[in-house]
Amino acid sequence: xxxxxxxxxxxxxxxxxxxxxxxxxREDGIESILDQWHAIPGDNLPEFMETAIRENDFVIxxxxxxxxxxxxxxxxxxxxxxxIMTGEAFVMKNRRKFIPILREGExxxxxxxxxxxxxxxxxRGGNFDSNYAILKDTLxxxxxxxxxxxxxxxxxxxxxxxxxxxTKLIWTNCGDVTLVDLKDLNSxxxxxxxxxxxxxxxxxxxxVQDIKAAEEYYAQPPIMAEVEKSHPxxxxxxxxCWTNTFISNVKDGDIAQSPGNTFNANQFxxxxxxxxxxxxxxxxQVASEAETIRRSFPARFVRPATEEDLKVQTPDLIE
Numbered sequence: 001x002x003x004x005x006x007x008x009x010x011x012x013x014x015x016x017x018x019x020x021x022x023x024x025x026r027e028d029g030i031e032s033i034l035d036q037w038h039a040i041p042g043d044n045l046p047e048f049m050e051t052a053i054r055e056n057d058f059v060i061x062x063x064x065x066x067x068x069x070x071x072x073x074x075x076x077x078x079x080x081x082x083x084i085m086t087g088e089a090f091v092m093k094n095r096r097k098f099i100p101i102l103r104e105g106e107x108x109x110x111x112x113x114x115x116x117x118x119x120x121x122x123x124r125g126g127n128f129d130s131n132y133a134i135l136k137d138t139l140x141x142x143x144x145x146x147x148x149x150x151x152x153x154x155x156x157x158x159x160x161x162x163x164x165x166x167t168k169l170i171w172t173n174c175g176d177v178t179l180v181d182l183k184d185l186n187s188x189x190x191x192x193x194x195x196x197x198x199x200x201x202x203x204x205x206x207x208v209q210d211i212k213a214a215e216e217y218y219a220q221p222p223i224m225a226e227v228e229k230s231h232p233x234x235x236x237x238x239x240x241c242w243t244n245t246f247i248s249n250v251k252d253g254d255i256a257q258s259p260g261n262t263f264n265a266n267q268f269x270x271x272x273x274x275x276x277x278x279x280x281x282x283x284x285q286v287a288s289e290a291e292t293i294r295r296s297f298p299a300r301f302v303r304p305a306t307e308e309d310l311k312v313q314t315p316d317l318i319e
Contacts, residue, residue: 001139004033004052006085007062008070008078010104017103018062021123024132030139032060046080053084058097058139061085063111063120064104071112086114099138101131154214154222157312159196162222166214168305169207172200174223179296182250185242188299200301205243207302212240227298233281233289241300250295 003025007018015036022032033056039048053059061067070078089095100120102110107120121131137143153165161172172192180188192200203211208225215221228238240246 001029001058002031002033002056003058003060003139004056005060005062006053006078006081008064008067008076010064010066014064014103021060021062025136025139028136030136045077049077049081050084053081053088058099059085060135061098061100061112061115063100063102063107063115065109068110068112071114082112082114089114099135101135154218155312156222157309163305163309163312164211164214164223167207167210168310169203169302170305170309171203171211171223172196172301172303173299175221176298177224177227177229178298179227179229179239179293180242180299181292181296182247183295185247185299189301192301198303200303202242202244202247203300203302205245208240208243208300223300224298225300231289231293233286234293237293239297242297246297253294 005018005022007014009015019034019036022034022037025032033052035048038052039045067078070076071082073079074082085098089098095118098115098118100111100115100118102120102122102124104110104124108116111118111120121135123131134143155163155165157163157170159172160174161170162174163170173188189200189202203225211223211225215223215225226238226240228236230236
């Protein structure tokens, strides 16, 4: 890990401080490059500066009012280094290579114009130790990483049911694209209870919506809370899985359409006559198909996960 230290010779005290910082960096496993060590009489100084800036992983810029003055006016070695650094930063788009340190004065009075907007470390007074730790970790590239953004986690259990790791609910009948008519829904639920030995229930509206949102991260939705279907009369349409709200809506529709609480599609073909004519099919057939779709949804059932379920070692699905 190579680090070039760019600074101005403000005073002997300042030179010694920069030397001490560079020595400490080396003690912490960082190869600091400093003119006090690496430039000797007779060297080509422009070449030294160019090479030091170009070939090292980072450049530490020790900011003081005198450094700013020389950098902004392009005076001396500091001004020459400024030309090289600004060119590399803006052409190569690698501003993170250049780490400014505030050693003296206020930031606006000590930072060269081209790094005024940069995040800097304050090494004035008593701020040294805490900010040195940040500097060291930055140079070693070991700053804390943000936690990964994880889609809602799902795990397929041995019986092919799916555990939602966020809500600790287990979903069954997952991935089945069959639309189940209301009249068959309760029988399917009872059969599922008998076959599995568990007591299942319909998911709530919010549970279905949460799963639908989570499944947007997955190329192959593990639960398939929403099913897409295609019909020769009505084209492509989507259906969320059964909830108690959908049951109520279907029953309300039944009541609205027939005084006897039953629905006879052939009695209501008039509303479909124009559309049926455009398809060159019987209006009653269109009405009947529409009613089947109205009364049918995919079926998913849920139950809370047990401690044993949570201990089952299966990999999380990758979105």
